[in-house]
Amino acid sequence: MATLRRRLSSWGSRAVRCIGACKNLGSTMRLSFFYWLLVIAWHVLILVLAYLLLHDHYRWFLLCQFGVAFSLYLAYRVYRHWRLPQELAAGGKSALEDRDFSVKYRLTGMAETDSLVAVYNDMIDTLRQERTVLQEQQYFLRKLIEASPSGILILGYDGEITEANPAACDLLGFDPRQLATAQEVHPVLAAARTTPAGSSQQLTLNSTDHYRIEVGAFIDRGFSRKFVQIQALTQEILAAEKRAYGQVIRMMAHEVNNSIGAVNALLQTFSDPDAPTDAGWIADVRENLPVALERNHRLNVFMRNFAQVVRLPSPHLEQVELGPLLTRMSQLFQAQATQQGTTVVLHLPGEPVRVRIDPNQMEQVLVNVIRNALESLAQGGEIQITLQQKPFLLTIADNGPGLTEATAAAIFTPFFTSKPNGQGIGLTLVREILNNHGWRFSLATGADGWTRFVVGW
Numbered sequence: 228m229a230t231l232r233r234r235l236s237s238w239g240s241r242a243v244r245c246i247g248a249c250k251n252l253g254s255t256m257r258l259s260f261f262y263w264l265l266v267i268a269w270h271v272l273i274l275v276l277a278y279l280l281l282h283d284h285y286r287w288f289l290l291c292q293f294g295v296a297f298s299l300y301l302a303y304r305v306y307r308h309w310r311l312p313q314e315l316a317a318g319g320k321s322a323l324e325d326r327d328f329s330v331k332y333r334l335t336g337m338a339e340t341d342s343l344v345a346v347y348n349d350m351i352d353t354l355r356q357e358r359t360v361l362q363e364q365q366y367f368l369r370k371l372i373e374a375s376p377s378g379i380l381i382l383g384y385d386g387e388i389t390e391a392n393p394a395a396c397d398l399l400g401f402d403p404r405q406l407a408t409a410q411e412v413h414p415v416l417a418a419a420r421t422t423p424a425g426s427s428q429q430l431t432l433n434s435t436d437h438y439r440i441e442v443g444a445f446i447d448r449g450f451s452r453k454f455v456q457i458q459a460l461t462q463e464i465l466a467a468e469k470r471a472y473g474q475v476i477r478m479m480a481h482e483v484n485n486s487i488g489a490v491n492a493l494l495q496t497f498s499d500p501d502a503p504t505d506a507g508w509i510a511d512v513r514e515n516l517p518v519a520l521e522r523n524h525r526l527n528v529f530m531r532n533f534a535q536v537v538r539l540p541s542p543h544l545e546q547v548e549l550g551p552l553l554t555r556m557s558q559l560f561q562a563q564a565t566q567q568g569t570t571v572v573l574h575l576p577g578e579p580v581r582v583r584i585d586p587n588q589m590e591q592v593l594v595n596v597i598r599n600a601l602e603s604l605a606q607g608g609e610i611q612i613t614l615q616q617k618p619f620l621l622t623i624a625d626n627g628p629g630l631t632e633a634t635a636a637a638i639f640t641p642f643f644t645s646k647p648n649g650q651g652i653g654l655t656l657v658r659e660i661l662n663n664h665g666w667r668f669s670l671a672t673g674a675d676g677w678t679r680f681v682v683g684w
Contacts, residue, residue, distance in 0.1 A: 270298060274292070331351055373392050377457060382452060382454065382455065422442045431636045433671070442454075542588055547582060570609045572609065574611065580616050592661065595653035603678070604626075619683055621683070625677065635672070
């Protein structure tokens with residue numbers, strides 16, 4: 228509607244200018260008509276009087292005719308002296324209204340008119356230079372926006388997206404200018420329209436994609452318009468997370484070394500060849516050796532989990548049928564599900580579904596996700612494992628207590644856990660594996676209360 232109002236206003240102003248030009252032209256033509264009517268009537272009157280008075284005096288009558296001709300010439304020069312500035316002003320006004328800054332006028336030889344022509348020509352040169360500078364600046368800004376690694380959206384007066392640079396199209400996966408419905412549905416675009424100018428906010432989509440939007444404003448033709456800068460923070464956040472839990476691992480390694488030192492000291496005591504092997508010594512060994520072994524085993528598993536997160540190997544892809552893999556995984560957890568009264572339901576399509584995956588890493592993904600579903604249910608409930616062929620989707624759903632908004636936003640953050648004895652490693656490993664496979668995934672609780680982990684191409 229604002230665009231239509233601006234166009235109507237522009238057309239109306241042009242129509243007003245045309246009407247004003249026609250009125251000025253009509254007024255000038257009427258003035259010229261009356262001027263020449265008066266001049267001709269006056270000279271005709273002189274000729275008539277000269278004929279009545281001097282028709283018997285041929286020479287005086289001829290001299291009078293020359294005088295009338297000379298008077299007509301003076302009247303013409305007066306007319307041109309009066310008319311030329313008006314023609315120059317009208318032509319200059321028309322050129323300015325049409326934004327044609329290439330029109331310049333030559334000097335006429337009349338001092339007053341030439342001063343007006345000089346001022347006009349200087350003004351035209353200045354306007355042309357300023358317009359050239361503005362066009363060059365606009366071209367530079369447009370190229371700068373197109374080359375910007377950050378997504379940039381420019382909104383119209385009604386909040387609709389009128390321009391989007393290539394980076395914004397790549398971040399969103401589509402051109403927002405061509406999909407009017409997406410401007411209202413997509414969370415990033417909806418936030419761009421509703422966020423006030425001069426503020427910023429961060430968005431998290433599907434618990435994995437992180438964006439920061441910054442909104443500014445500029446004045447265009449007297450009206451305020453918004454522009455939005457979109458930055459993808461996913462890779463930055465991942466890098467910061469890796470740096471963070473790399474530091475944590477180094478700190479944990481210090482503590483582990485301390486524990487191993489204590490265990491080694493204990494083992495060295497038991498391996499002393501000079502120590503008497505009596506009943507008390509045997510009792511100490513039986514009491515403390517399982518403790519040392521269990522401690523070493525737990526430390527080994529714990530540190531191996533950390534190492535898998537930091538340096539996960541690249542997937543070794545091969546063609547794998549998912550049906551048997553999902554059947555094995557459901558059987559693996561069937562005993563635990565039966566103990567806690569949970570039902571595991573597997574839905575497979577009629578035709579085999581084959582994809583290129585690393586089967587070992589994909590088993591690790593399924594183990595973590597199914598185990599999390601079982602732990603969230605604790606007792607009772609149902610887990611549904613559904614494989615869809617067209618389009619390819621793998622869904623693991625449970626009707627447990629679900630995820631809060633805060634938990635869903637941080638669920639894939641390293642070392643974040645909502646479990647009392649959790650380490651926050653499993654879903655981080657899941658995210659790393661699926662990202663390395665190039666698959667999209669999400670984890671969220673729907674309006675029906677079911678929590679779904681969805682994996683797809």
